[in-house]
Amino acid sequence: xxxxxxxxxxxxxxxxxxxxxxxxxxxxxxxxxxxxxxxxxxxxxxxxxxxxxxxxxxxxxxxxxxxxxxxxxxxxxxxxxxxxxxxxx
Amino acid sequence: xxxxxxxxxxxxxxxxxxxxxxxxxxxxxxxxxxxxxxxxxxxxxxxxxxxxxxxxxxxxxxxxxxxxxxxxxxxxxxxxxxxxxxxxxxxxxxxxxxxxxxxxxxxxxxxxxxxxxxxxxxxxxxxxxxxxxxxxxxxxxxxxxxxxxxxxxxxxxxxxxxxxxxxxxxxxxxxxxxxxxxxxxxxxxxxxxxxxxxxxxxxxxxxxxxxxxxxxxxxxxxxxxxxxxxxxxxxxxxxxxxxxxxxxxxxxxxxxxxxxxxxxxxxxxxxxxxxxxxxxxxxxxxxxxxxxxxxxxxxxxxxxxxxxxxxxxxxxxxxxxxxxxxxxxxxxxxxxxxxxxxxxxxxxxxxxxxxxxxxxxxxxxxxxxxxxxxxxxxxxxxxxxxxxxxxxxxxxxxxxxxxxxxxxxxxxxxxxxxxxxxxxxxxxxxxxxxxxxxxxxxxxxxxxxxxx
Numbered sequence: 001x002x003x004x005x006x007x008x009x010x011x012x013x014x015x016x017x018x019x020x021x022x023x024x025x026x027x028x029x030x031x032x033x034x035x036x037x038x039x040x041x042x043x044x045x046x047x048x049x050x051x052x053x054x055x056x057x058x059x060x061x062x063x064x065x066x067x068x069x070x071x072x073x074x075x076x077x078x079x080x081x082x083x084x085x086x087x088x089x
Numbered sequence: 090x091x092x093x094x095x096x097x098x099x100x101x102x103x104x105x106x107x108x109x110x111x112x113x114x115x116x117x118x119x120x121x122x123x124x125x126x127x128x129x130x131x132x133x134x135x136x137x138x139x140x141x142x143x144x145x146x147x148x149x150x151x152x153x154x155x156x157x158x159x160x161x162x163x164x165x166x167x168x169x170x171x172x173x174x175x176x177x178x179x180x181x182x183x184x185x186x187x188x189x190x191x192x193x194x195x196x197x198x199x200x201x202x203x204x205x206x207x208x209x210x211x212x213x214x215x216x217x218x219x220x221x222x223x224x225x226x227x228x229x230x231x232x233x234x235x236x237x238x239x240x241x242x243x244x245x246x247x248x249x250x251x252x253x254x255x256x257x258x259x260x261x262x263x264x265x266x267x268x269x270x271x272x273x274x275x276x277x278x279x280x281x282x283x284x285x286x287x288x289x290x291x292x293x294x295x296x297x298x299x300x301x302x303x304x305x306x307x308x309x310x311x312x313x314x315x316x317x318x319x320x321x322x323x324x325x326x327x328x329x330x331x332x333x334x335x336x337x338x339x340x341x342x343x344x345x346x347x348x349x350x351x352x353x354x355x356x357x358x359x360x361x362x363x364x365x366x367x368x369x370x371x372x373x374x375x376x377x378x379x380x381x382x383x384x385x386x387x388x389x390x391x392x393x394x395x396x397x398x399x400x401x402x403x404x405x406x407x408x409x410x411x412x413x414x415x416x417x418x419x420x421x422x423x424x425x426x427x428x429x430x431x432x433x434x435x436x437x438x439x440x441x442x443x444x445x446x447x448x449x450x451x452x453x454x455x456x457x458x459x460x461x462x463x464x465x466x467x468x469x470x471x472x473x474x475x476x477x478x479x480x481x482x483x484x485x486x487x488x489x490x491x492x493x494x495x496x497x498x499x500x501x502x503x504x505x506x507x508x509x510x511x512x513x514x515x516x517x518x519x520x521x522x523x524x525x526x527x528x529x530x531x532x533x534x535x536x537x538x539x540x541x
Contacts, residue, residue, distance in 0.1 A: 004096055034093050045093045058154035078157035080091070085345040086338045087095040
């Protein structure tokens with residue numbers, strides 16, 4: 001099962017490192033990363049495989065939000081189907 | 090991989106444009122709960138609802154967390170209670186409402202609909218008992234919603250029921266006066282009521298429905314408004330296309346959530362209702378969409394045409410996105426729940442007569458409109474009759490949800506808070522409709538009801 005992690009906020013040192021560390025600690029495999037600066041803010045979209053994740057997606061969301069709060073950026077994880085449904089026929 | 094722009098646009102819709110699943114509503118048949126002993130019937134009702142909907146709220150919350158989409162309400166609709174209570178030997182139906190209220194509270198849902206009677210052609214003894222119990226039932230419960238269907242294209246308009254409902258609405262306002270007449274916000278009078286509507290206060294589980302079913306209502310006025318901001322000055326062809334595309338996306342999301350909820354709750358998927366349901370929050374208003382089309386204030390000339398386009402384009406966009414579209418589907422125009430409508434009503438641009446015209450082309454009817462507290466019951470009945478006539482002749486659902494503001498007059502405001510918002514009291518015509526309503530009987534079904 002795939003999910004999409006999105007990170008949006010003020011650019012700073014260590015965002016990618018922190019997010020990737022948290023994902024790795026929870027056995028989440030990163031499939032793809034794209035990153036850009038959009039309207040002045042750091043924007044990263046990751047496709048991840050949560051099939052073998054140590055915790056359910058719902059809990060992962062809590063952990064990422066917590067990390068986001070600490071780093072003053074917005075981090076979220078959502079199951080991929082939602083984007084497929086809305087943007088692909 | 091998915092396009093980054095698409096992913097971010099979905100997130101922006103959720104974060105900034107108030108995109109949400111407005112409701113997951115579980116419909117439950119109560120026909121198996123009939124019992125000559127009313128106490129036993131109420132026990133059966135409580136047991137069945139709490140058994141079927143035990144995991145509804147938790148499932149909704151789980152889906153919300155995993156998909157990152159707000160699911161604002163989890164609700165239950167049941168078989169019109171008059172049909173169930175009619176089997177019991179009792180004059181007092183209020184205990185049935187109390188049983189529904191208890192069940193809803195146990196399940197953790199925020200409303201339960203179906204304290205209802207379908208009397209478009211005539212009233213059974215049970216229907217009349219239920220209708221007469223509505224003021225007390227709504228005063229003594231927190232979560233119960235009531236509805237009465239008084240007309241249909243097939244049957245005509247039951248004017249005896251229309252006359253009765255004028256008085257019931259006033260009595261409900263009085264019975265819930267200490268609560269700003271909140272009872273009236275939970276009471277809808279329909280023409281051509283639909284059996285699979287997931288939205289309150291008019292949801293009930295029709296007798297043609299299965300044992301239990303999951304219906305989902307999506308919303309997103311803010312998303313449509315935002316999309317239209319990018320096509321300023323373009324022709325209506327472009328406007329219609331833009332709304333269709335947006336409605337398609339929103340409905341696809343609803344379809345996904347509905348299927349997921351249906352699977353997890355082991356309950357058949359019923360319909361997705363793709364209604365633009367506004368909230369009092371800024372940026373979540375249907376009125377502002379109409380204004381975005383080029384109207385200075387909602388309610389001015391052109392409003393009906395703008396709403397007609399919106400309502401139709403929402404349906405066309407949504408219909409391909411879901412395997413089964415139903416409910417009311419279109420654009421709601423509840424005055425107190427729409428920040429732009431409230432402003433237009435306060436400014437005096439949006440009046441009751443214009444709203445009536447708008448209900449010819451919106452998805453339902455006159456909704457959440459405060460009228461002066463001293464409005465005669467006959468005038469309320471006459472407003473219901475007008476609305477029912479529009480529904481009957483145009484083969485569409487119409488409804489009336491009026492809030493008589495006791496002790497208040499034009500210019501005052503009724504504050505209900507939360508999603509129900511605040512309603513500026515609107516003027517009604519002072520000339521009497523008393524003799525018209527006193528006639529009673531039935532307005533015959535129109536010629537085009539004879540389709541067989």
